[in-house]
Amino acid sequence: MIPSSFDYVVPQSLQEAFSILRESDGEGKVLAGGHSLIPLMKLRFARPSILVDISKIEGLSKVEENDDFIEIGAMCSHALVAYSNLVKENSPLVAHVAAQIGDAAIRHRGTIGGSICHGDPASDIAGALFATSAVLVIAGPNGKREMKVEDFFVGFLETALDPEEILIGIKLPKKLGRYSFEKLQRRSIDWAIVAVALNKVEDTLGVGLVNLGPTPAGFSLSLSRSEDTAALLEKFRDIAAGLTPPSDIFGSSQYRKVMAEVLFSRALSNLV
């Protein structure tokens, strides 16, 4: 319950953060809301030598509008994402999902960037990003790069970020359609046992899967006009058959698979 000792710095710029991370020789860690990292440190599962608090770096905590996308700064709290009019108007699924993460205290501290970079398969927001075909903006000592969300998650709690890189923003296309989010959980503050996010834009159905494999996941289905619900369910079932959800005290892998179908079918009929 008490972490091993560590240093703590609050850089004012990305460049400063990069150089601290480089000097730490892989032992440093970016600190965002701390809601995943600090518990791991308290259990001494993580022992970073230095925490690089990125909350004071300009520009990471706001939502901006561009021609065909909005960009959410990585340090935006879940609460900010949930309440932001820009997000609600342009990517309502993401705002809707952000509002269902943990409880109010967690939503005010936890960030969208932290939620993604942690790489937890149970991240609700990652599911929403799959469903909305988000693009991640990553900065490093050698400049910026962009990456589709589906290329970001490499393995359990493992992402494509280099140790010296920082996720700075998430780009969401301004495409409106219908969406829904079904989350099965034990207590109201618990992580999802399983959750399914849907985002239907024109004839594409974006699907985000939460806690159904070693990483957050998703895919999209193209909806030919003739396709009915039963056929969609059939398609989903085929895909679900290949999933390898975790087994833990909240649910066995098998239960999670079955629930994925139940939630998918409910999400389909609950599209708003």
Added chain:
Amino acid sequence: MSLDSKELKAGRVEEKLVGSSFRRLEDPIFITKGATYVGDLEFDDIAHISFVRSPVASAKLKNVDVSEALSQPGVIAAFSAKDIEIPPITNWINKVIERPFLASDKLRFVGEAVAVVVGETKALVEDACEFVNIEYELTTPIIDPKKSANNEVSLFESCSTNIVASIEGGDFANSGEVIIEAEFSNQRLAPCPMEARAVVAKIDGEMLTVYISNQAPHSAKRSIGRYLSIDESNLRVITPDVGGGFGSKIGTYPEEILIPYIARKLNRTCRWVETRSESMVSLGHGRGQIAQVILGGDRDGKIRSYCLSVIQDCGAYPEIGANMPALTRWMTSGCYDIENVDFKSISVLTNTTPTVAYRGAGRPEAAYAIERAVDIFAAKIGMDKAEVRLKNFIDPKKFPYETKVGSTYDCGNYEESLKRVLKLANYEKLLAEKEKRIKEKSDFLLGIGISSYVEITHGFPAKEFGSVELIPGGKLSVKVGTLSHGQGHRSAISMIVSDITGVDPSNIDFYQGDTELIESGVGTFGSRSMQSGGVACKRAADMLVAYAREFVSKNLRVDPSEVEFSLREGGQFSVGSKYLGWSEIYSLAKNEGIELKASENYESSSPTFPFGAHLAVVEVDVKTGKVHLKDMFAVDDAGNILNPMLAKGQIHGGLAQGISQALYEEFIYDQDGNPLTATFADYGFPTAAEFPEFHDELMQTATPVNELGVKGIGESGTIGATPSVVNAVVDALSIYGITHIDMPLSPENVFNAITIAKESD
């Protein structure tokens, strides 16, 4: 819930405070400054202590090496079993089994204390703990109590059997046209008080003062004094604000005796504040009972026979948990008049955290068993569950009623409490809604669960101390041997004393939890406080008024019968037109060197038996198994109610814990004895968001056992709520032929039950 809180006028209100929702005197400081827990106390030059705990459930302990830890920065000392020169603990439940203060030859559960490190800061000490080397050889653990009962492997060499306590059954035969048999498990729970354990041991020359978060300071003093051979006059135990206990802080744990031991050895004030992770595995656990029931009855609904056999999981050492079946036994037949009743039990050791008393302590297990069994019986004979209960309740005219297991229920009216809760919930309408959903083939079935409970409070009547003394300014000093750890005793007892003396509660100084100030005391557990300490303070207040009357009569040279006493103006004695208030009496008495003080060691003649009826309404998502508690109704009777707001607070908290056992909580071990729920991320501790608004009514059937007419209200909510919620879920799923699902009713457990039922259909 509306609270008709009463503000006190300056001086004294004419009407009685008792019975009103007088606002808690405790709260202003809690809200403004905050409570003062053991961890908040400030001391100069204090050393910090951490424990190194067993990482495995069962092993031969070969060596514990603290030398590397000793050389870490800030470390003052480190100890393993061989450095501890006090004999191991034995307890009254099983004298053959000894519990060492630190594991010596065996590791018996994950979380058992193995070594102690003392240092300059808590952080440094925690770091140094990683340098204690424990060498051990794994042995096969026994986690399942049924397996332990087979005695294939003895967990203690000193003891040929793992069964450390047992209660034999009597002559019994099933009777009735229909016999149902079932097995129910009452899963293991972690008590999770908000404040975990904490101890400060302060050294002043010969004098040792121990600050401890505990429910029974006087018995903590006895334990510490006995094990450390400290003379009573050199030992003082103080419990500052205590942030909850739920039974888990009744006893004194080995760790809590070690802190003063080490402080004395180092001649330095030491503090140990348990972390939550530590608390989850080493504070005693609750429940852990398997019940096998056989209930026989006739098709007309009459229950003829009931037999309850219990296997109690004690964990690694026999603590108070081993004795829980004795409490379960008292309540075997619940609210029912059954001619043929039997109980038997065994308490067995396992390689898990020892079990202790936990809110309800043995009675929730009894109520759960019979209330589940009655529902299964009702379903079997096709009779409404409420009707079966009404057919079998003990007739209110039969009290005091002696049950077949020998408990004497003081008074009750089970029929009325059930009828009231049915009305409160609008039972008929709920039944109609339930049918409607079935017809509509809804994915969200409605379930209605009833439970009628009776329980025992102040189960072990013991003397309790209370005193009231007149102090300068006409104020009163009230002292009591019970120990409020959240219940609001200061408010309740001040109300009682104020009603007798007329002194405004704001002029009453209240003391508890200090063995130096309070001559004796038993503490707070088993919902005993108002019917012991409360009555003692009432009697002391009565005596104080009598002493004062006598003093006034002597002072004014009149016969005591001529002295009148009224509650007006903060309490006033008068003879003709001459008036004396408490303040004047104090001054007059002081001039004559007289102290006006009354104390009472009150021993009540018998326990009391609160009762009530709870009704839960759930919605079960049959596609996922997720249960949503829609509504909770409760009618509870704990005799006269001193303060409805305080009583409801107790009921609400109790309901929450009872519901939570039904739906969320379970302390789980894997087959190797590794805890899987050792953090709040995994353990299903509920939040406020899990509960609907509670609809409750207080019924008041005064007990003849004590002059306040009060029973205990601390545990009732927990006892009635659990079976009502499980009964509701089973009720919703009865269309699939489901008769029972073990707790917690997690989505997957419920889903699996539905799947199995559908398959076998």
